[in-house]
Amino acid sequence: MEMRKTSRGRPRSFDEDAVLDAAMRAFWEHGYEGTSVTTLESATGLKAPSLYGAFGSKEALYQSALERYASEHGAVLRPDGPAREAVAEFLLDAADRFSEGGLPPGCMISTAALGVGAAQRAVATRPAKMRAQTLDSIEQRLRRAVDDGELPPETDAAALARLVGAVIQGMSVQAIDGATRAELRALATVAMNAWPAAA
Amino acid sequence: MEMRKTSRGRPRSFDEDAVLDAAMRAFWEHGYEGTSVTTLESATGLKAPSLYGAFGSKEALYQSALERYASEHGAVLRPDGPAREAVAEFLLDAADRFSEGGLPPGCMISTAALGVGAAQRAVATRPAKMRAQTLDSIEQRLRRAVDDGELPPETDAAALARLVGAVIQGMSVQAIDGATRAELRALATVAMNAWPAAA
DNA sequence: GAGTTATTTTATCGATCGTTACAGAAATGG
DNA sequence: CCATTTCTGTAACGATCGATAAAATAACTC
Structure with missing residues (x-):
């Protein structure tokens, strides 16, 4: 359970939930292999390093999107x-x-x-x-x-x-x-x- | 309807039907995007230029495989x-x-x-x-x-x-x-x- | 303001994608 | 035998893949 005591450093310029939602829709529509990182960039408005910083990898982002789908749209x-x-x-x-x-x-x-x-x-x-x-x-x-x-x-x-x-x-x-x-x-x-x- | 009058030049070293069958199984199992040309090479035993010479492109090969599936396994x-x-x-x-x-x-x-x-x-x-x-x-x-x-x-x-x-x-x-x-x-x-x- | 920390941007990495030039190989017709 | 035609293998093409190094930026603490 990672806990950020105080927010130091440059703050995120995006809403992580909104970005995850946009990524979920991209995966939902085009599937895992059909959704490239470039697709995710234009869907979320973020650049690859920001995506990787927030979610780890394309696969991890897909898994997070899956869980979000299950809880929000299942x-x-x-x-x-x-x-x-x-x-x-x-x-x-x-x-x-x-x-x-x-x-x-x-x-x-x-x-x-x-x-x-x-x-x-x-x-x-x-x-x-x-x-x-x-x-x-x-x-x-x-x-x-x-x-x-x-x-x-x-x-x-x-x-x-x-x-x-x-x-x-x-x-x-x-x-x-x-x-x-x-x-x-x-x-x-x-x-x-x-x-x-x-x- | 292309019709080869007489067989000139070097003959095919493979059975086109058997190759199409192998390609069909690869697409069947892994889908279109999940099947790379490299995958098709190892599935059929042919090299890319032979595949392209016989079937045109990956997409055309997929369509041929689809038709074959429909008629043989549908x-x-x-x-x-x-x-x-x-x-x-x-x-x-x-x-x-x-x-x-x-x-x-x-x-x-x-x-x-x-x-x-x-x-x-x-x-x-x-x-x-x-x-x-x-x-x-x-x-x-x-x-x-x-x-x-x-x-x-x-x-x-x-x-x-x-x-x-x-x-x-x-x-x-x-x-x-x-x-x-x-x-x-x-x-x-x-x-x-x-x-x-x-x- | 100086120093620290985290995020963003730019540029690029090696790998793999589908595809094809090109040269060697194997059959034909003359 | 020679020329022609077609196929096979090698090698490589530009594009895109997922992922990241490095520099610039923006917040924090002290």
Whole structure:
């Protein structure tokens, strides 16, 4: 936990949060390999040494941008109430977020670093773990619904969780391809028809 | 249609089809930007001038590899028989293909060139058009099923087609993330529960 | 004001990117 | 055998990659 007692030396001329936000949008839109340091310079208005001084490296900046995305723009599965409504809300929320005006289309995590050079595969592990964690949290929510009797006991919670994840990932692809908010919401609604009949 | 009347000059020392296949696998696994010409050299065993002589450029080679993938490894929606069985077969076939041993995981088209540098966005248009075409062919197949009375008239064919596409795209992501064939097949099976009740 | 510390700017680093000149090698036609 | 044509390998091209050394600048402390 680094703690700057008093601010000595020349002060920063930029707002670190705003710069991180701009970098996040660049990575979000063009991916890791598609975003060069030159791109980041024009996106943030900073020069390379300032970026490196504040964030360490391009990879570290990407990871920070990922975390920021997850906390600021990530859809969350509401833990309370009926699971069916929580999942439906989750999917519709994602449809809205992926087609939000003023932001890049799609999800920064769902479809991040899928085809990446062998040299920098380390960059892909964090988004992959985030996807795995999302699948796991959905599955646990569904298992709870089974235990609560909301879902029939023969429900394949893991497979159903993968379906929900696939819908998210597919909506991300289709949003990037230009799908409208209405089309994504319709997709989400149709997907909910796969929800098992009540126990 | 270029036609070499008689073979003069030094003959090719390689099988063009085998080289294209090797290049396809490289692009399939690492994407366009993640596959360098050096990577292609070691994947094919050729030197750059031979590659350029045979295929023109890295981008042209990628496009050729894409077409080859589509014709050799692309799942197809069987046009005859009940639409429900055709779609179920389509999804299960994709699940198998995306987890086929000896080949890269996932789909070369479903998740290709999603985050790509602004400079080379032309590369992304062909895969995007292929995805759009897949969605369209599914939708038309579903519309036909509605007309035939297999699906209720109020069916949202476009949304259902997008769901099928999303499942494909999501399975591709999850295959890359390490999902097993059984997991993908279970996902496909659960997804089919979204199929509307008979008319 | 002098000295210290941190940031900014300028310029550049070596590595790699996609691509290609050029010369040697291997087949043809005369 | 000679000339021609085409391919292969070597070497290198300019551009860009991520990253940084060094100098100039702007705040602080004393």
